[in-house]
Every structure is written in structure tokens, then in C-alpha cells.
Amino acid sequence: AQTVTQSQPEMSVQEAETVTLSCTYDTSESDYYLFWYKQPPSRQMILVIRQEAYKQQNATENRFSVNFQKAAKSFSLKISDSQLGDAAMYFCAYRSAGSNDYKLSFGAGTTVTVRA
Amino acid sequence: GAGVSQTPSNKVTEKGKYVELRCDPISGHTALYWYRQSLGQGPEFLIYFQGTGAADDSGLPNDRFFAVRPEGSVSTLKIQRTERGDSAVYLCASSSGLAGGEQYFGPGTRLTVT
Numbered sequence: 001a002q003t004v005t006q007s008q009p010e011m012s013v014q015e016a017e018t019v020t021l022s023c024t025y026d027t028s029e030s031d032y033y034l035f036w037y038k039q040p041p042s043r044q045m046i047l048v049i050r051q052e053a054y055k056q057q058n059a060t061e062n063r064f065s066v067n068f069q070k071a072a073k074s075f076s077l078k079i080s081d082s083q084l085g086d087a088a089m090y091f092c093a094y095r096s097a098g099s100n101d102y103k104l105s106f107g108a109g110t111t112v113t114v115r116a
Numbered sequence: 117g118a119g120v121s122q123t124p125s126n127k128v129t130e131k132g133k134y135v136e137l138r139c140d141p142i143s144g145h146t147a148l149y150w151y152r153q154s155l156g157q158g159p160e161f162l163i164y165f166q167g168t169g170a171a172d173d174s175g176l177p178n179d180r181f182f183a184v185r186p187e188g189s190v191s192t193l194k195i196q197r198t199e200r201g202d203s204a205v206y207l208c209a210s211s212s213g214l215a216g217g218e219q220y221f222g223p224g225t226r227l228t229v230t
Contacts, residue, residue: 004158033216043205045159045221052216091158097215102147103172104219106158 002027002094006107013082014115020067021077021110023092031097034068034075035104040088048090051075053097079112087114118142120222122208128228129198137193137225141210148191149219150183151207159207165191166213198229 003026013019025034036048051059051068058066063080079086092107121140129135141148147166151159161175165185173183180198185191195202205226209219 006158037221043207043224043226045207045209047218050218093158102211102217102219103149103161103164103175104151104159105161108158109156 002029002032002096002105004092004094004105004107006092006110008110009108010111010113012113012115013079015084016081018078018080019082019112021079021090021092021112023075023077023107025073025075025092025094025105027073027094027096029096029098033095033097034066035093035095036064036066036075036077037091037093037106038086038088039091039109045091049077082114084114084116087112120208120210120220122206122222122225124225125223126226126228128230130230131198131200133198133229135195135198135227137195137206137227139191139193139208139210139222141189141191141208142220143189144212145210145220146188146213147211147217147219148185149209149211150191150193151209153205153207153224155204162193162206195227198227200229203227203229 032053034051038046049061067076089109093104123138150162153159164172168188180196183193205224207224209221211217211219
């Protein structure tokens with residue numbers, strides 16, 4: 001199974017500032033997907049952004065962007081102009097692009113606190 | 117419904133009892149997944165259905181855990197002889213089943229074994 005590592009248990013950011021969450025992963029595959037999910041206290045996992053490994057361009061979704069470094073097996077998430085609603089636990093996840101391997105492998109998560 | 121639903125939202129049971137957790141996927145989604153999330157951890161894969169059959173059950177921890185999806189829609193996760201270590205949030209997700217299809221998660225069932 002692939003290993004996903006999030007080395008920051010907690011991060012704090014001032015409202016309107018920028019925070020970057022780190023994620024590294026271990027795989028021998030060349031084609032795969034990477035995701036960042038947000039989990040607020042309601043427990044509902046919400047997809048924030050996804051990256052396909054064969055695409056060199058970093059994905060962007062409004063205030064959320066990633067820095068995907070395939071050779072380094074690194075996939076960080078940048079939250080710009082942080083808002084109070086961004087406070088949640090964030091999980092990095094990996095999924096193989098193999099035809100019968102759709103399960104997600106998650107990291108341990110990073111709790112993001114936004115200070116008003 | 118519009119999203120994945122799970123019932124019950126919370127379940128408290130005594131050690132040794134049998135429990136069933138239900139998942140209603142998004143209509144038309146052929147793929148369904150169960151994950152277990154222990155306190156302060158990321159979700160861990162349990163089992164994946166494509167249609168009615170279990171395509172991958174490699175994440176089930178032991179033979180006390182079993183899941184079914186008899187008509188290719190609703191799924192039930194069954195846990196026999198519950199142990200305190202089974203306490204966790206059980207998440208269900210569904211997807212279109214196509215390569216690259218996004219997994220949509222339900223709100224989970226929090227299971228507490230006393």
C-alpha cells in the first residue's frame with residue numbers, strides 16, 4: 001500500500017494570510033492521482049483539489065493551489081486569503097490510476113486553525 | 117437524495133454485540149467504498165464494491181467485519197462480536213465507477229463500543 005505522510009499535525013494562520021500544508025507520498029507507480037480533502041467538525045469529507053500525476057501543471061481551485069513535485073514525491077496545498085470557514089482538518093490522499101485500484105490512501109491529517 | 121447518506125449517525129453498543137451500519141450512495145453510482153477513521157487519524161480503506169460484488173476487501177481487519185451490497189445500491193457494513201477497538205467513525209463514499217471518478221463521502225457513523 002502507498003504511504004502518505006503529513007508531517008504537520010497543526011497549522012495556524014491569520015485571517016486573510018496564506019498557509020501551506022505539506023504532504024509527501026511513497027509510490028513506485030508512474031500514473032496516479034493526488035487529492036486534498038477538507039473535513040470540518042461535521043465529519044463530511046469535501047474534495048478541495050485534485051492533481052493527475054501525468055499533468056505537469058499545478059492544479060488551482062480559487063484560493064486553493066498545489067505545488068506538485070513528482071520527482072520529490074511532494075504535494076503541498078496553499079490556502080491563500082484564509083477565511084474563518086477554512087478552519088478544518090485537511091487530508092492528503094493518493095489513488096492509483098490502475099483500472100481496479102480505486103481506493104484512497106490518506107495521510108494522518110493537518111488541523112488548520114484560522115485566527116480572526 | 118443528492119448526496120451519500122449514512123445511518124445511524126451515532127451508534128453506541130456494548131462489547132460483544134452485533135451492529136449494522138447502512139450507506140445509501142448517490143443514485144446511479146456503481147462504486148461504493150467503506151473507510152474507518154480512528155480518532156485523530158486519516159481514514160483507512162476497508163472494502164470497495166463495484167456493483168453488487170466486492171472488488172477489493174483487503175482492508176477488512178478480520179472476519180468479524182463483513183459488508184454486503186445485494187442490489188448494487190445500498191450497502192450494509194456488519195460487525196460481529198464488537199470490541200472496544202472497533203470504536204471509530206465509519207465513512208462511506210460512492211463514485212461513478214469510471215477511472216478518475218471522484219469519491220463523494222457521507223457524513224459517517226460514529227461507533228462507540230463500551
